[in-house]
Amino acid sequence: MSGISSDQINRALPLGDLLAFDDALRADDTPESLLGEVVETLRRIVNSPCVYVRLRDTERELLHAVAFAGIAPELVEQLRAIPIGPDVYQPLLRDAYRQSSSFLVPAEALPVGVPDTAAIAPSAALLTPLRGRGDRLIGVIVIAWPVPPDPATVRMVEAVARQAALAVENVRLAERSARLLAKEQLLAELGRAVGATLDLDTILRQTVDRLAAAFGSGLVALLDDEGELLVAAAASPLTELIGRRLSLADKALAWVVQNGRPFVIEDCRSPEGAQSIFPPDVMSCVIAPLRSGGRVIGLLSVVSRRVGAFNDEDVDLLEAIAAQVSGPIVSAQLYAESQRLARQVQRRADQLAVLNSIARIVTATLDLHESLPLATQQIQQGFGYPQVDLFLLDEDASELVLVASAGQYAPARVGHRQHINLGLVGRAARSGKIVRAEDVAAEADYLGLRERLDIRSELCVPLIANGKTLGVLNIESPQPAGLTAEDAAVLETVADMLAGAVENGRLYQRAQQAAALEERNRLARELHDSVSQQLFSMTLTAQAARSQFERNPARVPVLLERLHETATAALAEMRALIFQLRPPALRDQGLVAAIQQHAQHLAHREGLRIELNVIGDERHVRGIEQPLFRIVQEALNNIVKHAAARNVRIQLELTVDQARLCVADDGQGFDPKAYPSGEGRHLGLLGMRERAAELGGSFTVRSHPGSGTEIEVIVPLRERHAAGE
Template sequence: MTGARDVARAVDDRVIRAAAEVNAAVRDGLDEDTVLGLVARRVGAMLGAPACLVMTVEDDETLVVRAAAGPLAEATRGMRIPTVDTFEGEVVRHQRSIRLPDVGGDGDAASVLPPMVRAVLAVPVPGYGRPSGVIEVGDVHGRRFTADDADLVGLFAAHVAVVVEHERAGADLEPLADSSPPGAEPLPVTLDSLTSSVVATTGASACAVDLLHGDALRRASGHDVHRVLDRELLADVHDAARQAVSAKSPVIRRRGRDGSLVQAEPDGRAGEVPTEAPGGALVCVPLTSRGGAVGVLYAAWPPGPGPTELELAYLSAVAGEAATAVDSSHLVAAAQEKATQEERQRLARELHDSVSQALYGIALGARTARQTLRRAPEQADQSLTYILSLAETGLADMRALIFELRPQALAEEGLVVALHKQLAALRARHGLVTEAELGSEPAGTLAVKQTLYRVAQEALQNVARHARARRVTVRLSASSTALELEISDDGSGFDPRAEFPGHLGLRSMRERVSEIGGVLNLTSEPGKGTTVRVRVPSGLWP
């Protein structure tokens, strides 16, 4: 008996060391394929199996072999396995292990491993919202994999799940770097269009716009005036632009009959310039907005008569449009910056209140589990359960926050999915019982859905922070006359007529709904919970 216990203890020590090695790899941020390869090698070695595969579920719902260990598995890396009519797909769908004691070389049963594999153990990799993958072990001796073997593989499946969720979160965040508001036309596109119209409509051979950045003028868009001006006029560009900006009026420089530079009157008159004149002409028109200059428009004429009065008037009109575009861009940028700062502050609060607290709890729980494993291994389960619950909370919160950060997420995934994610975060973080009666995705414009989502988000945050509720219900319904959203809770309630700081964001919610032509009604009474109802007429959501 003593010998058997020693063997069991040695096996347990190997498992603990292997798990600690994989955990350190995850903690140190090693790349996903490195961690998955380490899992495949350690699982295969501990089970004495000549083949171990780690597969992940891809976006098209197929399984891909991301890591393989053992002489019988090396050629399988990168293979794709359908989740239909395969036992691996059955593992994914039902989220339970499958043990095949004798596949007999059946190619359908052993869809990835070579024919000499006799016994197969496939263990699901859990995931948040959808499965993450499968760990598959193969043996050539027709052994019978046990429930203990499945539990051992399941320990490492949890590590794989963390890696896959991290990878998915990164993929969700990638579009954020270059996202822009839908329908917004970048300022350079507008300025390019205006400068191109000058070249197409007038006798100018080049046109460009420089914008003021502090005291410096920097090229924003347009055709390069330097290409058509001779050296003497080119040297005069900077001075002419500065003069136009300072005087807030056009400056025209052209070459006279004797070849010398002549500054024309504001209307462009500088005497007759023959077509055979050796030089061209330069026109600098300031871009002025709200009493100040924001830049300058250049137009260059080749040798010849230069700009006419009609062309100068056209330049002034184009400069006015360019100034308006620049001013609008500045206002939009300022508004976006303010909104960005407010959103950053909100997200910082959310991260502090949820994810950072979950991570702190995970670290604390991990230390406790490590100490328990040393002193009383049989009592470690409680600490590990605590760690897993915190990890699920953190994942739910991160999923909800990532959804909010992606501008296109609501358009791609829909309002119903968005509301489900908010409720999942509420359950995980606050332990509330949630009910969702949402039905299928309703018709409606993106603006209407965004408003309903933000109202629901604000109302659910109020429930979590103030209501002391145990249960919250969200209903979404669409009829031929209206789209309706209802959020109700069984919390402490309040007097809606009372005045107190913040007023639970009700003003913000009412303003949002009013902007899309909807109506928000709130019903609440101390001790009797709160119900928020939003109704948007069908004419606003074709």
């Protein structure tokens, strides 16, 4: 094309082509498609074998091949894969090769070992710079030039290059503006999404969705309380990492966590890569910290299957997303923690309420047959356990006896016995330690019942009092690991209460037996001291009457009259004893009537003056009439036997808060501290004291020799009423 004139140029490049080319520059929206039109047009204009364009990567100063004309496909792939660095293209830009603002490099001067030489040779290469605003180099057009240069043709190529460079810059600016707008929209949408909720899962899901939309991948890992990274959410191709712990032994992760700055890995196969973290097909990645309050709380990461896929704008966007979601993540974590603490407090309150209910049940009565089934039912319903069984130990038989049961399988097997050497329940009884089986199938000594084939976990808590195992509280669940260490801790408290109730109940039973024995002994003494002596006297009188019947008949009526008097006295004494055993007035008419009737009978028999004063409503002492009557009875018996009194005053004050009983006499009195333990009076006082203690009340004796005696019993009633007794 040497010596080409302007007219020849216009003929070679008609006005229509120029206008079409200008339209193509304005219509394309990517540098690659735009430059594809340029290289095709230039190849046709200059009649070159091949033309291609390399654009400059401003971050690494590399020239990447992006548009091609007249080049074989296999060579295109090589050109794309191998960027050219400054060490290759700078030596070619010599003044000796300069043609206007271009450089015509001879074939023999082309570099060795790069695909560019293979594409151009044996022709020379015309290198025409693409310069943008401010004369900034943005790329180069490479044309295989088979003939000596023509200045006019070179200028024409340079004119096209200038127009193409401006168009590329415009497209890049448009792309950058679009990216910035998309970034702002993404951040705004993400901010609205994560700011509208305190649910951590929702925030994490929204975050990875935006990461996937912007980068094609995404991962969120959070630091836990132990300082380990746990993958909390991820998008494809990283979903397999959800729930996995990432080791901080990895240099990249450790660097991000320690320094609080992003880390870019161009090639994960390199020594500083992160192939130990990501799947094998991941070639590059960016890791950005999540920061809040001056500390790192986790990290975000995006990956690519291409080497060097991320630039500074990607890093800026990832950091912006991290800054956008860090605050909401911390807020959601704090909210979740506050909710967890609130649930824990509520659970503790519920547990305390159940424990209080159980405590009221086991302290309301000493009758184990009544209290233990109620307590077992409260444990099952209050804590929501599927099945609760209570076993007590029969030491004589070395067996555990099921005394109460509540739940799905209750109460059909109450009374069931099993040897202490069998089952998890037996193990807990033998060892005195809690046994918790998360999977009963893995326990060699598990003793499954035919009716309970669906049981999967079991918790056995021994009942221990004074270092001695009294029984076992057994909880069963159809869920594997359905009973936790927290359950064991709560039920240990329950077991302590039940152990105390069992111990107290057994002591009460023994006390009742001892009281019954004492009552029998007292009655035996009464019979011996009164009725038996009278019966013996009647026998002697009857014998005397029979002997006098023949010898001295006149004495027989006198003897029969004495026999009648003695029999009458014995009958009265026997009736009195029967009344003491079971006064009908107490059962039929109440406490006050029973005391009044007993006082009248005793006053008539013993010649005493007994005054009874009652203040208040006897309905307040409903349920404890029997022990109060026995105290009055024992006090009057002591007065008759020991006091030598003439007057007795009984004062009974009954209110909602307490019952006060006072029995006073004007007898000879005594020194309460001076009587030995075997003295009859002392035994009577001991019995009254024990009865008052069983009622939870106090017992006081006031007496001095020659000044009479007063006993006072005070029983609190408000707590008893509150418990519904």
